[in-house]
Amino acid sequence: MKPSKNVVSFWSLALIASAIKEAFIKLNPFSLWKNPVIFVTEIGAFITTIEMIRSSESFSFTLQISLWLWFTVLFANFAEAIAESRGKAQAESLKKTRTVTMAKKLLQGKEVIVNASELKKGDLVVCVAGDTIPSDGEVVEGAATVDESAITGESAPVIRESGGDRSAVTGGTRVISDRIVIKITAESGNTFLDRMIEMVEGAKRQKTPNEIALTILLASLTFIFLLVVLTLVPFLKYSQAPVSIPILTSLTICLIPTTIGGLLSAIGIAGIDRLVQFNVIATSGRAVEASGDIDVLLLDKTGTITLGNRMATEFIAAPGIDHYRLVDAAQLASLADETPEGRSIVILAKEKYGLRGREVLDTRAKFIPFSAKTRMSGVDFFSADGSCCERRIRKGAMDAIEAYLKEMGASIPQSVKEIVEKVAKNGGTPLVVVEGKEVLGVIELKDIVKGGIRERFARLRKMGIRTIMITGDNPLTAAAIAAEAGVDDFMAQVTPEQKLNRIRQEQALGHLVAMAGDGTNDAPALAQADVGVAMNTGTQAAREAGNMVDLDSNPTKLIEIVEIGKQLLVTRGALTTFSIANDVAKYFAIIPAMLMSTFPEISPLNIMQLRTPESAILSAVIFNALIIILLIPIALKGVKLKTISAENLLIKNILIYGLGGVIAPFAGIKLIDQLLFFLHLV
């Protein structure tokens, strides 16, 4: 995974400064209550501050406690603010493109200048070179090159034309050449650009289902620990062990899951942000989360699994024919063939057999281009006297060549037919080469499977995700490519309806399906899939049906999207585990400290051998605050996700975040205790 161009760094000074400011603004309890854990922390900080002012006892200690409790809240706010800041910066640059645009609206054939914000769905507008497209729409007339760098960050212009699968245009992009007529499909405020801004800015961020469930769990844990501390008061009174309010507050704040509570929303925002870095815009956080659950991927063959075009991979001479003669003839027949297949034949001949592309474009050669009627291409060489023909080379599919030979009273020998069949069985496309009546051999054209794709599918399989290849090829070819690419299943000669049905079938079996698509006929399937990634180059219908849009129009990205979704969930789980595991050490710091003065017998419980009760409690509170800051990078970047099996992933995370979460605070608290002592703070 490599992030795309328009990345804003997290750790620029400007962003940090604005995040610090934001952290203070977020102290407002009316907005903070949405995060129950941090809200309780703020109340705790407030109570200790009051206590510090009210009571004259141990002022320095109470002052430090309340300061660190306020820091805890601020650190949590800062985490959220810094996660939001990058999105906000990106949204700012997007908003600039949304500045007032004027549109040439077509009214009864006449162009009327109106403000873009007044456009309604269904209006027709005209755009010529230099115009900014006023709103999302569909090209209904003409074709133009459009600069979409404002949203994709890609400077190379793209072609948009009426009809077909490249008809969608996005508001805010600029026409560079030609004239197009656009039918408006989105009203102002609801355009793609608007949604994109909302998404990166996190303005309309709604909690996702998992996040809600986790928030409930965290709020319940907070409630339970509040209960534990509050009910402890009568027990302490019975035991005649007076414990001050700041100490009880410290105990509460250390026990409630402040670490994950403070980082939870940052994790969510950063997850969406990571998608944006990959130039994928999700319509909701829900979709990002769902992508982690995907276990079936429907992938189009062309462009995703294979490189766009077939390539020549082998020349197979007919029995009794010199190999060199076949290669030579094949290259001659393809020299003027500008199709990718044709070029690949020339290149193969050159690279594998050392035949250089010759300048044979003398007047004696006449190239026969491929036509739908003959379904062949080739070359004729005139004799020196100008009569036809010294050599006459043709290449084409077997049935076409067979018909061609039949006219001349010849036929393809059985041996060549066998070669043809063998090539087809291996997933290749055979082209038969003939010179005159003589069959020279077969060129094997093959789909080239993208480098490394097999390994990626293997990785996906380890993650429990099945890949299904979709292709219009015949089953034989499809099977061969499927085997080569290492997909789990394939569908050959697929119609859009079949795609839709397959998705429904998989879902009925209890699977969650993701697919990528661009055409209008993909729209129903995109809508049905649990995660539908529409290509930005696709039609408006497709873009609206899916729940994500890939600005780079690269279907392979589905794999990254799934990984980002998973990473989001893993990060949440890991930090929750860490947060709860921390409590063990905090208990061993605070409980003996608060009872020490009444019951000196309790000292064996002070297993960390912290210096004084005050220092022990303060160290726990400081650790609790600092750990939030220390974990911000993990929250923003996400836990590293080595794609291994569920069980291994779980063991690894339990060891790092569970066991680590138990051990780390013992070391951390002890260290802070030493520091406090050396700095004479307690």
Added chain:
Amino acid sequence: MRASDWIELALFISILAVLNKPLGIHIYRVLDTEGKTIFDAIFKPLENLTYKICSIDKSKEQNWIEYAIGLLLFNFVGMLLTYFVLRMQHVLPLNPEHIGPMAPHIAFNTAISFGTNTNWQSYIPEKEVSYFSQMVGLAFHNFTSAATGIALAAAFVRGIVRTEVKTIGNCWVDLTRITYYLLLPLSLVGALLLMSQGVPQNFHAYIRYLPLDSKAHEGACIIPQGPIASQEAIKLLGTNGGGFFNANSAHPYENPTPLSNFMEMLLIFLIPSALTYYFGLSCKKLRHGWSIWLTMVLLFLVLSLSCYWLEHAGNPFFKPYGIEQLTNMEGKETRFGIFESTLFAAVTTAASCGAVNSMHDSFLPLSGMIPLFNMSLGEIIFGGVGSGLYGMLLFVILSVFLFGLMIGRTPGYLGKRIGAYEIKMAVLALMIQYILILGMSSMAIYSSWGRAALGNNGPHGLTEILYAFTSTSQNNGSAFGGLSATSIPYAICLALAMYFGRFFVIIPVLAIAGSLVCQKRYISQMVFPTSGALFVFILGATIFLLGALSFFPVLTLGPILEHLMMARGKMF
């Protein structure tokens, strides 16, 4: 530990393991309305007759709300009935000792106590309860409360196993079939086995005699009699725990021999253990069922063995006096000794039984903490019949959610999604228990009536109150001792703890079942492991961590502090 102790422990666990499959299969058939069992010949006519009399349509299933209302009503009516039986026992038959009516607040407490499968006894049975009350008022509940627990577990399991339906079974059919095909036959066998060891079964009046050294005594001695064996079997089998005598299973009539002691421990764990097999069978993942069983066994072994070793170490207080190698035998029967006493204590508190064969109050502080900790974990190490399984499954759901995120998927359990609703209900069930234990015991210790009942002061007194409310809220029913909990406020507060601890918890439990049953099942290869060492570790760690984190502070003020002070020579 002596070799014979190890052998006994190994035998105990192996017999449970061996009985799991046959009994689990039997329970599976009992809980299937159309299931065929080996007792059909005897009980089928009775079952059909019951349906006819009560006009139950056995083919009609209920959704979770109907199911909950059915169970709540049934138990409420039952408790009302018991209350009146206890209040009117003087006019009812089978009362050879002419025992008078029970005091209202004690009758209230007792009715709820038996109706909630707790069997906390704020009364002295041989003095205050007639044979009729024992057999009709109390034993009735020993059966129905056990059946209620198993029915709930079955409903919960159906919620997990079924897909895209609304109903989770018919509570009337479940109660009927569980009672006829499971509890009655097993109790009968249990009673006969206990009688073979000398447990009496009669309706005689109490025996009065003049002991040989009668000069030392004023008047005659009394040996109570009664239908003990029949009560005893269901007391253990249904994890009820309410003794026929005050001394409970320490009484030689209830538990005469080491062999009967062994049988009693087996009877306590028998059904809760087999229910894990039933669950594995129902969800077609036997390994999952066994893994849950193994988690229970491991937690049990850790806790019971530590209890033994702590108790065996004896009281360090005596060391300075040159008394070495003195185990702590206070409050124990010599025919059982340290091992069988501590093992029984661990069994009865791990399962929500509450029968005792030694006085937990007399254990050393830390070994006495273990029964308390067992209960506060939620009565899920085997636990009560049925309640142990559904309580454990709540923890499974919590741990699947907590750890499940770490495999990068929306947490799912056996293909069902664990979403906000399920989490809300699972933690609600947990919170109710914590509020009752911590809230009510802190209230009691705060109030003068609460402290007035204490038998000891200092940390030990704190433990007495905490134990009482833990035992009642978790429907265990064992008493720590020391606390005289017969006052009106205690009787009422403990009764409320029992009632809420049982019937408030079943609402969120059934709500989860009702939500899961509607879901379709997601199938993925990347699933959370539901069996094997990793699962056992995760489940055990979740249970232990949640329990420890919630109760560490108060346990520190109680048994832990008492232990540390004892080490410095201070005792309470």
